[in-house]
Amino acid sequence: MILVADFGGTTIKLGLVQDTQIIAKTRLDALANHPMQDRLEAVAKSWESLLQEQSRSLKDCIGVALALPFIVDVRNSRVCGEFGKFPGASEIDFSEWSQSRLGLPLVMENDLRLALLGESVVGSAKDNEHVVMLAIGTGIGCAVISGGRLFHGANNRAASLLGHSCIAYNGSVGRCGNIGCAEDLASTATLGELAKSHPDFTESSLSRAARIDYETVFALAEVGDVCSLGVRDQSLTIWATLVQNAVLAYDPELVVLGGGVLKSQEIILPAIREHLRRYMPCIPWEIPIVAATLGDDAALIGGEALFRQIHLKQ
Ligand SMILES: [Zn+2]
Missing domain, CATH: 3.30.420.40 (ATPase, nucleotide binding domain)
Structure with a gap:
């Protein structure tokens, strides 16, 4: 034990x-x-x-x-x-x-x-030897199993900091010091600021919400709130691009997504699958994108x- x-x-x-x-x-x-x-x-x-x-x-x-x-x-x-x-x-x-x-x-x-x-032992990635996992919540984390073993890299940082990769090369310098950091542009940590900087924020129901979290953003986007739609779609595109970059880097047979935002997985998973289909024609096979199951x-x-x-x- x-x-x-x-x-x-x-x-x-x-x-x-x-x-x-x-x-x-x-x-x-x-x-x-x-x-x-x-x-x-x-x-x-x-x-x-x-x-x-x-x-x-x-x-x-x-x-x-x-x-x-x-x-x-x-x-x-x-x-x-x-x-x-x-x-x-x-x-x-x-x-x-x-x-x-x-x-x-x-x-x-x-x-x-x-x-x-854990997911690879009894969860969503059981029996898979090459897996990328992204966890999207307050931050964006990434981990990789390659050949059945956790991938470490030279300094134990392999994939871990993928959430800080540059997603907008002409963006501004973010909290971590990088330019156009993905985590700054699509995570819970900065969601309030992202929403407030949207031109339609003051007209949006988001400005009157008790709390600005992804659950609220996704719910309001569903009923056509313009600001929420803008924030949601930017986030979906950034998450999908990170998945795409991870797929190109690590060649997984499966991508697992976890973290708080996956409460809206019925929107997120199809959107990411569609993004990969459309923008990654260089990979002529479909890579399953699934939600973590072990919580x-x-x-x-x-x-x-x-x-x-x-x-x-x-
Ligand atoms: Zn960063």
Whole structure:
């Protein structure tokens, strides 16, 4: 049995996982402004409670897996950069912590990569060896499985930062410092500003909405709200272009989409498929574009799978 935790921006999901099955799970408030060292201790205590509830103990566990919202140096069990979340994370040797606190070996990986691994074990990408996953929400993340293994690149950053690629070469400099960054032009983080900068915003029902999120934008677009249609269609085009770029770069047999915006998947998936059909004639076959199916469980299942790959050579 593996102890797994998935550190998100608002919650930490954690569980006991064995042979791709989640035996027990719970969640903690992320408190991402608190030191990582304190959050790790809270996670360890939660695992111990879960074990107790199952009449099990640490002796029944063979390892630990962490999914982290960072670029992860997998070999050295460290994170690269903190971006204002879980302060002190980059100073921690996570393997050392796991050994000293729990007496167990540890694996760790970027959270979206583990979600993709989970999807490839029992979810939407089961039995696929070449998969690209994009998660669209507050930001836009990307992860790749190539030849059945997570793809890392030279600096553990392969595909992870695809959301920051330039989508408008003559655009303005965005939050990350890049010109015309895709994430700035089509993600929840900037959606309010995008809507407000639309010429029809003041006439739009969006200007009176309690909250400007993609669910509202998609709902208002459906009833013909001009501003919402403009924002929606720009976002769809940018997401489709990112998918297209990822397909050209990584040659997947399947593309999985996840993240909060997929609540509107009945609009998003057909729009992206149509974009690829129309603008990628150089690839004469159709690549399935599907929605992730495991939700919050994906990275927990992926964590256990990664532990088995690394420590049990499976
Ligand atoms: Zn960016």
